Amino acid sequence: MSWWSDGDEPDDDGEWSQYDESSVRVRPNPKANRPRTKQRPAYENAETGVVWTVDRGRYGVLMDVGTADEREITTARARELGKKSVVTGDRVDVVGDTSGAEGSLARIVRVQERTTLLRRSADDSDAVERVIVANADQMLIVVAAADPEPRPRLVDRYMVAAFDAGVEPILCITKTDLADPAPFAAHFAPLDLRIVTTTSTSFDPDADGAPSPVLDELRGLLDGHVTVTVGHSGVGKSTLVNALTGATREVGVVNAVTGRGRHTSSSTVSFAVPSGGWIVDTPGVRSFGLGHVDPENILRSFARHALPAVDPVPGEIPLAEAHDWEIVDRVEAGELGDVGRERLRSLQTLLASKGGVSGRDQAALDDDGRGDEQP
Numbered sequence: 429m430s431w432w433s434d435g436d437e438p439d440d441d442g443e444w445s446q447y448d449e450s451s452v453r454v455r456p457n458p459k460a461n462r463p464r465t466k467q468r469p470a471y472e473n474a475e476t477g478v479v480w481t482v483d484r485g486r487y488g489v490l491m492d493v494g495t496a497d498e499r500e501i502t503t504a505r506a507r508e509l510g511k512k513s514v515v516t517g518d519r520v521d522v523v524g525d526t527s528g529a530e531g532s533l534a535r536i537v538r539v540q541e542r543t544t545l546l547r548r549s550a551d552d553s554d555a556v557e558r559v560i561v562a563n564a565d566q567m568l569i570v571v572a573a574a575d576p577e578p579r580p581r582l583v584d585r586y587m588v589a590a591f592d593a594g595v596e597p598i599l600c601i602t603k604t605d606l607a608d609p610a611p612f613a614a615h616f617a618p619l620d621l622r623i624v625t626t627t628s629t630s631f632d633p634d635a636d637g638a639p640s641p642v643l644d645e646l647r648g649l650l651d652g653h654v655t656v657t658v659g660h661s662g663v664g665k666s667t668l669v670n671a672l673t674g675a676t677r678e679v680g681v682v683n684a685v686t687g688r689g690r691h692t693s694s695s696t697v698s699f700a701v702p703s704g705g706w707i708v709d710t711p712g713v714r715s716f717g718l719g720h721v722d723p724e725n726i727l728r729s730f731a732r733h734a735l736p737a738v739d740p741v742p743g744e745i746p747l748a749e750a751h752d753w754e755i756v757d758r759v760e761a762g763e764l765g766d767v768g769r770e771r772l773r774s775l776q777t778l779l780a781s782k783g784g785v786s787g788r789d790q791a792a793l794d795d796d797g798r799g800d801e802q803p
Contacts, residue, residue: 468508471537474521477501479536480698482516487536491526499528506537514539516696516708517562517654546593546656549719557720561656561696561708566649567597568707570659570668573625574607579660580615584774585716586658587621591729592721595656598649599623602664618768620733622649626664631671643671647703654698656708658716669709673699723779724752730775731755737765 477489480500487503503522505514514520514536524534544564547557567590571578583599590597599616601609605627613623630642649655650672657665669675698708718726732748740746740763747758759772 469537471521471523474523474537475526476540477520477522477526478698479514479516479518479520481695482514483695487514487520489520489522489534489536491522491528501526501528501532501534503534503536506535508537509539512539513559515559515562516698517564517656518542519563544594546589546595547720548589549717551717551719560658560710564595564654564656564708566653566655567595568600568650568655568657568668569597570600570602570657570663570665571612572603572606572660572663573601573609573612574603576660576662578612580612581774581777582660582716583616584771584778585718587619587733588718588721588726588729588775588778589716591732592718592725597621598655600646600668601625602668603628605629614767615771618735618737618764618771619730620735624649626668631667646672647701650701650707651704653705654708655705657710661711665709669699669707672701672707674702675699675709718778726775726778727752727755730771734759734764734768736763737768738763 475491477491478493479487480490481488485504487505489501489503490498491501492498501522503520503524506523519540520536521538521540522534523537525532526534542562545562546560546564546567548560549557567586569583569586569590571583578601587597599613599621601612601623602625604625609625613625616623624642624646626642631640646668657669659665696708696710698706701707728748731750734747736747747755747763750758756772756776759768762769764771
């Protein structure tokens with residue numbers, strides 16, 4: 429005897445003959461809405477724009493950049509982006525009301541692939557990164573010759589972050605009418621680093637109303653590039669951006685007692701340069717952690733941009749292709765001169781700090797570019 433009872437035997441097709449579709453019990457939908465699906469819209473009609481500023485959950489996007497229809501629109505993130513960040517410089521796909529009319533709001537539904545991503549972390553032991561800007565190809569490192577005093581090891585940090593991101597650094601020394609920039613610039617003599625100097629009157633037109641030669645030089649460096657500015661508060665980044673673009677960013681002064689600048693820029697904003705290209709103004713910082721940077725890239729970045737102080741030994745491989753220990757040995761042997769040896773020690777300090785520092789050591793490392801301001 430089979431385990432099923434009489435009348436329950438399956439028919440020839442293996443189906444239970446006494447059941448039909450009316451016997452199926454379906455649980456009702458308590459919310460009376462359509463069931464969710466993993467399929468998402470393709471947004472085939474989405475338009476492409478560039479994020480030029482981010483402010484408290486709203487994203488300013490430029491549409492039809494470089495055309496007669498160029499306009500600014502306000503957007504929000506679409507839910508399907510999940511936790512993916514949207515930052516200044518991102519190229520994004522937008523749907524909704526892209527007219528730019530007052531009160532209109534569109535949605536960012538996709539972030540296109542980024543070419544570069546400049547980041548920093550809270551400190552060297554923190555692997556959590558903070559994205560500064562996307563798709564920049566140049567970094568304009570702005571320091572003052574005096575007021576506030578420049579820190580060569582902070583510039584080292586900026587350069588390491590730039591090299592790690594694939595961004596070309598340029599050093600701009602402002603306020604050279606207050607102090608001679610040569611001693612500070614000499615710190616970077618062993619490196620292939622473009623250096624530009626300005627004074628407090630560099631951007632004033634001459635007696636005939638012609639543009640400043642320094643302004644023309646800077647605009648030439650920015651032409652066709654997306655350049656992000658970095659530097660302390662009070663070094664003159666916003667003054668520089670205003671001169672280059674005609675913008676009206678607020679500028680501040682340096683406290684005579686503390687020697688520190690006051691924050692005037694609280695957000696990252698992009699501006700078009702009349703000669704072509706874009707410059708991204710960022711808030712001033714005194715801290716630039718490198719917790720996100722692969723330690724192997726620190727010495728590699730240094731070696732790739734090294735300019736030998738002596739003629740290379742015939743048949744010797746370039747410094748940029750040497751092993752880490754060979755880079756150290758050759759620099760210590762004088763291949764980059766005394767200044768190159770000093771820069772190497774600075775980078776070794778960065779490597780040591782990647783392992784984390786104690787609270788006591790933090791104060792000792794403040795002069796290495798790690799201060800107390802964390803905007």
